[in-house]
Amino acid sequence: xxxxxxxxxxxxxxxxxxxxxxxxxxxVDDRVKIYVxxxxxxxxxxxxxxxHLLAWRGPCxxxxxxxxxTYAMTEESTNRRFERAVVNILPYRASTAALPPTYDPFYSAxxxxxxxxxxxxxxxxxxxxxxxxxxxxxxxTVHYFGCTTQDIKRAKFLPGWHMPNSNDVVLAALSPDxxxxxxxxxxxxxxxxxxxxxxxxLTQSSLLRVISQRLLALQWNQLFIF
Numbered sequence: 074x075x076x077x078x079x080x081x082x083x084x085x086x087x088x089x090x091x092x093x094x095x096x097x098x099x100x101v102d103d104r105v106k107i108y109v110x111x112x113x114x115x116x117x118x119x120x121x122x123x124x125h126l127l128a129w130r131g132p133c134x135x136x137x138x139x140x141x142x143t144y145a146m147t148e149e150s151t152n153r154r155f156e157r158a159v160v161n162i163l164p165y166r167a168s169t170a171a172l173p174p175t176y177d178p179f180y181s182a183x184x185x186x187x188x189x190x191x192x193x194x195x196x197x198x199x200x201x202x203x204x205x206x207x208x209x210x211x212x213x214t215v216h217y218f219g220c221t222t223q224d225i226k227r228a229k230f231l232p233g234w235h236m237p238n239s240n241d242v243v244l245a246a247l248s249p250d251x252x253x254x255x256x257x258x259x260x261x262x263x264x265x266x267x268x269x270x271x272x273x274x275l276t277q278s279s280l281l282r283v284i285s286q287r288l289l290a291l292q293w294n295q296l297f298i299f
Contacts (some may be wrong), residue, residue, distance in 0.1 A: 098162060098223035099135050099144055104130025107146065108161040121185045133164040152273055152284055182207050184261075184271075190215070191289060191296075192259060199297035200269045202230050206256070213259045219244050219299035225286050234297070244299055246279070 099105060109130045130148065133155065137145040142159050184205050185191075192215070193200045203215035219242065220228040233245040235244030242255050261269070270289055274282040281289070289296070 085237075096140075096162075097159060098140075099159070101135050101138065101164065103135045104132045104149075105135060105146060105162050107133055107157045107163075108157055112185050129163070136225045138206050151288075153272065168180075184213055184254040188271065189273035189275065189285075190271050191273060192264070193267045193269065194257075200292065201297050202273065203288075206231075207255075211261050213255060213261060215259060216254045216256050217242075219297070221299055223294075223296075223298060225281065225290065228281065228296075230275060230277055230281070242299060250286045 075293055085103045087281050106129045119292060132150075133146040133148045135144050135146050136154075139145055139156060143156060144159070144162065145154060146162075147155050149156050154221040186205055186208060188205045189202065190205065191200050191202050202220075204218065205213050206216050207214035217233045219233050220230050222228050223245070231246055232248075233242045234248050234252035235255050236252055243249055243252060248254070270285075273285040273288065275285075276282055
């Protein structure tokens with residue numbers, strides 16, 4: 074793994090240095106990658122030092138020039154907004170090197186309480202929508218949500234509940250009498266095989282917002298239907 078990562082860094086660095094210098098300015102709509110240093114939690118979860126974790130994230134697209142040296146950009150895969158100085162921006166060019174095994178764009182930002190995610194129980198299994206309700210250094214506790222239709226535009230996601238010692242799940246906005254949340258604990262270091270999407274958004278009617286529908290569209294047929 075270390076050798077693979079070293080090869081990736083060497084090849085991508087060589088590709089960058091073989092270009093004609095480093096840009097001092099960018100245009101709106103340029104595709105770039107940005108520096109995102111790993112967090113302390115990510116280093117604990119991976120057991121690796123910061124310099125051994127991939128810290129460049131992309132592709133992003135420049136959306137606004139904030140000053141002569143700073144820009145705003147949106148990541149294409151998550152639609153998340155970032156602001157960076159020009160020294161922390163590089164042109165995005167797909168590398169010929171294979172990505173290192175530890176690379177996952179979802180790891181570039183720490184998980185947040187109440188963040189909605191899509192995740193699998195096992196690599197080849199169906200995925201579930203869930204809300205992060207507790208975050209530790211190496212684990213995330215989630216409350217699973219569910220829907221009863223395969224129609225992505227009509228799927229209403231409600232929290233799952235069950236009676237203690239029972240696997241019968243009830244979907245309801247509020248907990249039924251004597252029910253407890255249908256929840257699970259995810260190991261952060263296993264999410265590179267299980268995570269489908271992050272930062273999902275629901276409407277007040279519990280429907281997926283359009284941007285979240287787009288994130289899940291290609292794998293929608295793998296959603297677990299309750």
